[in-house]
Amino acid sequence: MNIEITNLRFTYPTGLEALKGINLTINSGEQVAIVGQNGAGKTTLVRHFNGLLKPTSGTIFIGEWETTKFSVAKLASRVGYVFQNPDDQLFSRDVLTEVTFGPRNLGYEKAKIEELVQRALSLTELTDKTDTNPYDLSPTWRKMIALASIIAMDTPIVIFDEPTTGQDAVNVARIANVIAELRNEGKTVITITHDIDFCAENFERVVALSNGQVLLDGPAREVLGQEKVLAQTYVDPPQLTRLGKRLGLKETVTRQEEFLRAIE
Amino acid sequence: MNLNRSFFVPVNSPLHNLNPLTKLALVFSMILPAFLSLPQLAPFLAIPILIAVFIGRVQKQYFNLLLKLVLPTILFMFVMQSLFLPGGETVILNLGIFDVTRESMQSAFYTVSRIFVMISSFAILLLTTHPSELMSDLTRRGLPGQFAYVIISTLQILPQMQAKAQTIIAAQRSRGLDTESSFRKRIGSLVPLVGPLVFGSLVEVEERAIAIEARGFTSKRVKTSLHEIPDPAFDKILRGILVILVIASFTLNLWLS
Structure with missing residues (x-):
């Protein structure tokens, strides 16, 4: 299911123009990272994908649905959105009920709901915690519950808003694993992140936003190599990329394997 | 926002x-x-x-x-x-x-x-x-800090809770919660909103208490002011x-x- 954004502009009621003409196409099954300085418009942009915000002008199509013509609850069947702070959405007594909430809202059959919930719980390694109250678990596990509760909705498009903020290495690896699994299932994953190493290792395409406009858009290696342009939106290329540049490597490297191959 | x-x-x-x-x-x-x-x-x-x-x-x-x-x-x-x-x-x-x-x-x-x-x-x-200027001037002249805190937090709690409620509503709508249709459905949809709001507010109160205490809120000594x-x-x-x-x-x- 493609996302088609044409001339998207958005102004907040306070008069702040957050998006100034965005044109972007995200194809079905792509893994896209959105980077850029604070206030560049990243969250404002992705909140348009599931209709939480409606464009001031311009259009967004999710498949053949124009977002202005559908309610958020309806769009939730196509776009899953994991919020930054899990505590803004967890309310159930136990993990199982929490994760079942989304798919039940979407009106799937009972058997399917059970299957989706079990799959989401095993992906996020929560299977042995189903009876626990979410607030008895650590913040890192609450983050995984928030992830599971969206994955269980089985939407073709999944959005993560800064999934790795405040997470330890083990949990970042878990999140990377979830994203890889979603890719194998052919889902579109869009992630807002400030964690540029995480971005380099897990995403094929990177979109850099600056001041409400698309600054760079392309394969991760091309975008992350442009140190000077990225500096405009206060993004540093990954350490390996910068080291590769200093060593005078011909190609831009972003991941360990590439780096090792290049210096051989 | x-x-x-x-x-x-x-x-x-x-x-x-x-x-x-x-x-x-x-x-x-x-x-x-x-x-x-x-x-x-x-x-x-x-x-x-x-x-x-x-x-x-x-x-x-x-x-x-x-x-x-x-x-x-x-x-x-x-x-x-x-x-x-x-x-x-x-x-x-x-x-x-x-x-x-x-x-x-x-x-x-x-x-x-x-x-x-x-x-x-x-x-x-x-x-x-x-409001903070009014209160810091009055505390400097001897108004108890606790009193100023009560007034300031009363003035701020409504807009803060409003902002928090907006985020929670957005998060639950993203999970397919219907807040736009019939009255009965809306009443039912209150539970997923009230839980995080009450819990979040309690956590915030505790964090704020720790934060101001870490800066010597209840200290009896005379405080100087940067402002x-x-x-x-x-x-x-x-x-x-x-x-x-x-x-x-x-x-x-x-x-x-």
Whole structure:
């Protein structure tokens, strides 16, 4: 299911123009990272994908649905959105009920709901915690519950808003694993992140936003190599990329394997 | 998102530059005579209030507040008082069992004038003074910190909870929660909203308590302030004049009655 954004502009009621003409196409099954300085418009942009915000002008199509013509609850069947702070959405007594909430809202059959919930719980390694109250678990596990509760909705498009903020290495690896699994299932994953190493290792395409406009858009290696342009939106290329540049490597490297191959 | 966390209008005006205590003194030099001096005085106090609005350059916000909050309140009070105040002989209007008399209307007019003076002067104070500036000036002069904290948090809690509720609603709608259709569904959808809101607010209160305690909130020692609030001679003289004016208005009252 493609996302088609044409001339998207958005102004907040306070008069702040957050998006100034965005044109972007995200194809079905792509893994896209959105980077850029604070206030560049990243969250404002992705909140348009599931209709939480409606464009001031311009259009967004999710498949053949124009977002202005559908309610958020309806769009939730196509776009899953994991919020930054899990505590803004967890309310159930136990993990199982929490994760079942989304798919039940979407009106799937009972058997399917059970299957989706079990799959989401095993992906996020929560299977042995189903009876626990979410607030008895650590913040890192609450983050995984928030992830599971969206994955269980089985939407073709999944959005993560800064999934790795405040997470330890083990949990970042878990999140990377979830994203890889979603890719194998052919889902579109869009992630807002400030964690540029995480971005380099897990995403094929990177979109850099600056001041409400698309600054760079392309394969991760091309975008992350442009140190000077990225500096405009206060993004540093990954350490390996910068080291590769200093060593005078011909190609831009972003991941360990590439780096090792290049210096051989 | 830029939410306005108080009434304060950040412009530069002579009123904004006054010391907060002087502004508080101005407020009470309006309210005390309005309530405790001759009733005939109250309507005339509208004149200095309107002048203050323009000196403070908060016309737009003040008249907005006046239209939405003050006028409906005082109109309602005026009607109720005119209808129900007993006594008075000069009947102007007869509505079945109710008599609207000249005396009851006059008394109602004085009462709403007093209310108008009170709300307006406090409104101007809040429009031209940042709440934290007012409170830090008062704590520096000896107001207990706990008291200032209660006032500040009361002024801020509503906009903060509103912002939090907005985020929670957005998160649950993203999970397919229907908040836009039938009334029954909406009632059912309250549970997923109230839980995180109450829990989140409790966590916030605890975190705030730890944060302010970490900066020595309950310490008994004299605290210095990074933010100096000027209190020039002009302010002190003005406060002196205001005290004299208030006393004069009481004397006038005793003399004439």
